Amino acid sequence: MQQNIWDTVIAGGGPAGLSAALMLGRSRRRVLVVDAGSPRNRFAEHMHGVLGQEGAHPGALIARARGEVADYGVELRRGAVERVERAAREADGLRIATADGDVLRARTLIVATGLSDELPDIPGLAERWGTSVLHCPFCHGWEVRDRRLGVLATTPLALHQAELIRQLSDRVTVFTGLLGALDPGIARRLHARGVELEPEPVAEVLGTGSDVSAVRLRNGREVGVEAIFTAGAPRPHDGFLAPLGLERSETPFGSFLAVDPTGRTSEERIWAVGNAVNPGANVPMSIGAGAMTGAAAAGALAGWDFDAAVRQDVEQP
Numbered sequence: 001m002q003q004n005i006w007d008t009v010i011a012g013g014g015p016a017g018l019s020a021a022l023m024l025g026r027s028r029r030r031v032l033v034v035d036a037g038s039p040r041n042r043f044a045e046h047m048h049g050v051l052g053q054e055g056a057h058p059g060a061l062i063a064r065a066r067g068e069v070a071d072y073g074v075e076l077r078r079g080a081v082e083r084v085e086r087a088a089r090e091a092d093g094l095r096i097a098t099a100d101g102d103v104l105r106a107r108t109l110i111v112a113t114g115l116s117d118e119l120p121d122i123p124g125l126a127e128r129w130g131t132s133v134l135h136c137p138f139c140h141g142w143e144v145r146d147r148r149l150g151v152l153a154t155t156p157l158a159l160h161q162a163e164l165i166r167q168l169s170d171r172v173t174v175f176t177g178l179l180g181a182l183d184p185g186i187a188r189r190l191h192a193r194g195v196e197l198e199p200e201p202v203a204e205v206l207g208t209g210s211d212v213s214a215v216r217l218r219n220g221r222e223v224g225v226e227a228i229f230t231a232g233a234p235r236p237h238d239g240f241l242a243p244l245g246l247e248r249s250e251t252p253f254g255s256f257l258a259v260d261p262t263g264r265t266s267e268e269r270i271w272a273v274g275n276a277v278n279p280g281a282n283v284p285m286s287i288g289a290g291a292m293t294g295a296a297a298a299g300a301l302a303g304w305d306f307d308a309a310v311r312q313d314v315e316q317p
Ligand SMILES: Cc1cc2nc3c(=O)[nH]c(=O)nc-3n(C[C@H](O)[C@H](O)[C@H](O)COP(=O)(O)OP(=O)(O)OC[C@H]3O[C@@H](n4cnc5c(N)ncnc54)[C@H](O)[C@@H]3O)c2cc1C
Pocket: 011, 012, 013, 014, 015, 016, 017, 034, 035, 036, 037, 038, 039, 040, 041, 042, 043, 044, 046, 047, 048, 049, 050, 079, 080, 081, 082, 112, 113, 114, 115, 117, 129, 130, 135, 139, 140, 237, 240, 273, 274, 275, 276, 281, 282, 283, 284, 286
């Protein structure tokens, strides 16, 4: 294999990508992480549910992880992967174009580019994302326990989320205006534990600075809440792979690259991991998945090296 070919390029340097990089760096592989530097949780000041890092700033984990992988020779570059194609000869691997005009060559690619949360277009909502508008009860629920909580349901799945939110507080209102008519069985179930249902659509989120105090409904009525849980539509950052026509999975959360349990896509040289393929993965889950994917890519590279050695042996006895 030629010297100017990376063993692995990792697109995305969040928890998933850096965890994969750690496995590969420690396997003495030549690894480059290209990272655009906008992790999904950049809106939050504190991280929770992360064993050993409870309450830490998300950026502190990334800074430490970057240092750790660099110690094993992994190179880190700020930038964005813009296009990926197969090289003309299969043995030459992949050609990976970056936004700054570079073309990288790599034997394998790990896509750990995360996703964007596309929030409903309601004034006052996006501005408070990560502070008093929250996406996940495990990440930020404890901090708002016993307060007046709202659940802005964007899909029927939010009605299941409401059951988790009810565990945090006995004052929960679910705003169902974006869903239309509700199944009477579900309404009965939520009422049974004292959850209030508000079918009138939400027109605006009110409050001071990053705090929420109420939502104003379309009919002008205000309902007091001190935090709102909602789920944006997850949009995985995988558009740069579109020309390859990789297989996809249609899920209740949207369309994602189809991967096997190690993160391998339908192209044997490409893996995808973390929020790019699993919107429900929090930080520790992304770290775990990244470790699995990094190890899988290391295994594939080792196997190909042996295959090549055997071929050479046969050709030049
Ligand atoms: C507001 C908020 C708060 C959260 N709080 C918590 C919490 O408290 N605890 C918890 O466990 N989880 C939390 N999460 C979830 C957490 O953000 C994710 O689990 C985690 O970020 C997933 O890691 P990842 O590596 O897959 O993606 P990310 O961390 O999003 O990293 C992806 C990286 O890839 C980069 N990238 C994107 N496109 C490209 C490209 N084309 N080329 C190169 N790089 C690219 C991005 O800029 C980014 O740096 C929170 C999420 C949100 C939205």
